[in-house]
Ligand code: G3P
């Protein structure tokens with residue numbers, strides 16, 4: 001699964017990064033979303049614009065027309081200056097069912113977002129694109145995972161392990177509470193105990209971020225289902241040697 005697209009060689013969460021992931025044959029693409037002021041679903045990792053674009057301040061404070069004018073590529077390299085912040089529907093159209101899309105809903109704690117409203121907007125976009133059966137929805141925020149399932153019971157959802165809340169909880173308990181079928185965890189947090197618990201509960205297990213080929217083989221040998229990587233081309237080559 002290409003983490004924010006093929007983000008090792010192109011600016012994260014841009015059309016360029018998604019096209020490279022598709023070209024390299026990634027099985028899935030992970031991307032992050034936030035709502036704009038006019039309730040469109042924008043594909044960007046941070047709550048604010050300044051790290052990866054020429055804009056400033058919270059994504060939620062700008063309309064989709066306003067963010068469409070920002071340069072989302074120059075921070076990575078001058079050759080990417082024409083990259084823009086994509087809308088979710090654009091990425092879904094771009095992938096056109098060629099791979100799974102993992103839509104990670106970033107939390108809107110600070111914006112006092114109503115989880116149901118946010119979840120409904122994201123689900124609407126996915127359903128309008130006809131991609132509900134090719135999307136995994138995920139979030140660190142449990143209220144969002146629960147809202148997604150409430151809005152669309154057929155949605156496939158995953159919980160991201162969040163040590164602030166989950167330190168003493170097992171993956172199976174965390175997922176059961178939210179009705180999720182996937183458990184997503186960082187490399188350092190995916191202990192054998194957590195992995196075995198998740199697998200015994202029938203959950204799909206995804207780990208991030210796996211950029212080292214040897215680590216990829218080790219994770220595959222452990223029984224991890226999904227490797228989330230900035231460099232999926234490197235990982236696919238490593239796995240193909242098996
Ligand atoms: O979904 C896995 C991973 O993307 C979670 O962390 O910060 O890269 O969105 P982050």
Ligand code: MG
Pocket residue numbers: 030031032104
């Ligand atoms: Mg993410």
